[in-house]
Amino acid sequence: MFIQQLELTHFRNYEKAEVAFSKGINVFLGENAQGKTNLMEAIYVLAMARSHRTANDKELIQWNEEFARISGRVQKKHSSFPLDITISRKGKKAKFNHLEQKKLSAYIGNLNVILFAPEDLSLVKGAPNVRRKFIDMELGQISPVYLHHLVEYQHILKQRNQYLKQLAMRKATDLTFLEVLTEQLAISGAAVLKERFSFAKQLETWAQPIHQEISKQREELMIDYACSIVLTDPEDKEAIYTDLLNVYQDNQKRELDQGTTIAGPHRDDLKFFVNEKNVQTYGSQGQQRTTALSIKLAEISLMHELTGEYPVLLLDDVLSELDDNRQTHLLTAIQNKVQTFLTTTSLDGVKKNLLDAPKVFNIDQGNIETESE
Amino acid sequence: MQYPEPISKLMDSYMKLPGIGAKTAARLAFFTIDMDEEDVTDFAKSLISAKRDLHYCSICGNITESDPCDICRDKDRDRSTILVVEDVKDVMALERVREYHGLYHVLHGILSPIEGTGPEDINIPSLLKRLQSEEVQEVILATNASAEGEATATYLSRLIRPAGIKVTRLAHGLSVGSDIEYADEITLLKAVEGRREI
Ligand SMILES: Nc1ncnc2c1ncn2[C@@H]1O[C@H](COP(=O)(O)OP(=O)(O)O)[C@@H](O)[C@H]1O
Ligand SMILES: [Mg+2]
Ligand SMILES: [Zn+2]
Numbered sequence: 001m002f003i004q005q006l007e008l009t010h011f012r013n014y015e016k017a018e019v020a021f022s023k024g025i026n027v028f029l030g031e032n033a034q035g036k037t038n039l040m041e042a043i044y045v046l047a048m049a050r051s052h053r054t055a056n057d058k059e060l061i062q063w064n065e066e067f068a069r070i071s072g073r074v075q076k077k078h079s080s081f082p083l084d085i086t087i088s089r090k091g092k093k094a095k096f097n098h099l100e101q102k103k104l105s106a107y108i109g110n111l112n113v114i115l116f117a118p119e120d121l122s123l124v125k126g127a128p129n130v131r132r133k134f135i136d137m138e139l140g141q142i143s144p145v146y147l148h149h150l151v152e153y154q155h156i157l158k159q160r161n162q163y164l165k166q167l168a169m170r171k172a173t174d175l176t177f178l179e180v181l182t183e184q185l186a187i188s189g190a191a192v193l194k195e196r197f198s199f200a201k202q203l204e205t206w207a208q209p210i211h212q213e214i215s216k217q218r219e220e221l222m223i224d225y226a227c228s229i230v231l232t233d234p235e236d237k238e239a240i241y242t243d244l245l246n247v248y249q250d251n252q253k254r255e256l257d258q259g260t261t262i263a264g265p266h267r268d269d270l271k272f273f274v275n276e277k278n279v280q281t282y283g284s285q286g287q288q289r290t291t292a293l294s295i296k297l298a299e300i301s302l303m304h305e306l307t308g309e310y311p312v313l314l315l316d317d318v319l320s321e322l323d324d325n326r327q328t329h330l331l332t333a334i335q336n337k338v339q340t341f342l343t344t345t346s347l348d349g350v351k352k353n354l355l356d357a358p359k360v361f362n363i364d365q366g367n368i369e370t371e372s373e
Numbered sequence: 374m375q376y377p378e379p380i381s382k383l384m385d386s387y388m389k390l391p392g393i394g395a396k397t398a399a400r401l402a403f404f405t406i407d408m409d410e411e412d413v414t415d416f417a418k419s420l421i422s423a424k425r426d427l428h429y430c431s432i433c434g435n436i437t438e439s440d441p442c443d444i445c446r447d448k449d450r451d452r453s454t455i456l457v458v459e460d461v462k463d464v465m466a467l468e469r470v471r472e473y474h475g476l477y478h479v480l481h482g483i484l485s486p487i488e489g490t491g492p493e494d495i496n497i498p499s500l501l502k503r504l505q506s507e508e509v510q511e512v513i514l515a516t517n518a519s520a521e522g523e524a525t526a527t528y529l530s531r532l533i534r535p536a537g538i539k540v541t542r543l544a545h546g547l548s549v550g551s552d553i554e555y556a557d558e559i560t561l562l563k564a565v566e567g568r569r570e571i
Binding site: 152155156158159160162163166172174176177179180181183184 | 484485486487491492493520521523524527528531532
């Protein structure tokens, strides 16, 4: 799939902008603080109905304006449709093909994006919540059903934690109601876990050969979904449900003391191993970079396999961070297949011969100018 | 400049209504001043009589002018089924359909710890009492399809089933006249889960 055109109104430092993109590589060239990342963010928001930089939608509205609007047209193999996001102080509206989608889970997934920014190195190095968010974002784009279960899980978790707190403070006493909440949590928890396990497996399958190639056959990558509970069979939803219930049973006394749900998908992690050593703790910076890159490239193939379309790739300031060998891998992998947006302050450090006829846009204080070849 | 006191007082009253903030309240207040005196008097009277003349039925919790309500007193209704709903508006909606001829029970809320609503805070005890004294054979749980609606329904069925009473849940899924191809995935998922034999 690819984005044909994009129109911005009062988005960050863009007063008004309209651009037509190339199916191949698009380069946003400009000094610092001119609006390159803002443009990437706009594309991300168009796909995910939320920003990757902030949880507060209102920050996206241009200062002193009432609303921000992003619209674009997406072309897929067999269809073409407009997407439209409007953010006002009151909230946001997401339209697919001119129709407002009340449930974001029905909107997300129409445009698939993969974003790679320097902070993605923290995917390997950072705290577990970074990796949980990574799974949720990627899986959520591919599977609306996953997104539904996840939202439901988080919601029920909030209810259950609140009720545990009330029980702990003796403001509530009804254990039958706790049991009902526990079962509800286990139902959506089981659905979430099953999909996460299979996602981690598939990701590993795709990332392994890529990592091997980038490391010149020296390294073998393994990905493990580190579940906070022991599962008898991660492929069987019923079995996961039973396992979850047993764990909640065992934890009940402690949960009633602490007033919170101790174990479950909200406490899980993703672990990466290179040659059987945990990259997070023992990997060199180079290995961590290779791992992050292999995972991003694997995602492209995985999405293609699961949805039949290649996602759109957003590379924010990463190309210059990668050495020649890694750049070559990245650029060869996407060539002629994946619509790519990349930002840079200069084309000097970039392997030009691999940038196949890029369309260059000069970004200057919220203005976009198409460079004539 | 500050608002004249009668205006502020009226605004304060409007702001007690759901979804009305200071801006809307000011607009409504100034609009009220420009209304005919007669209309304003009618308005005030309706407000007071709605509050004074309406009560909740002591049996089912429905809103009514006389206690028990018309439905509970109606000898022609089927006393063996009770349909449980979250609020009075749901009773009105179901009555408009004219297909259901049993009795109702209004919970006046739904179980939601984050909203501070636990089992003690909604109209459950009087339901359990009805199940002892009346010749009830079936309870239909018609709470919404939200997570809270499901939790409330499951909780109630835990309490009711041991008494040997049949408990059923209203079906959720595709709305009538909707095309499968246009339904979102979640609705389809629920529809498939709730499928029945024909
Ligand atoms: N809501 C907003 N309204 C107007 N300008 C904004 C808003 N948010 C950020 N900016 C401006 O955008 C610029 C940063 O743009 P960014 O895309 O992050 O830069 P870069 O080109 O370095 O990636 C800064 O000048 C900042 O002041
Ligand atoms: Mg930037
Ligand atoms: Zn009644």
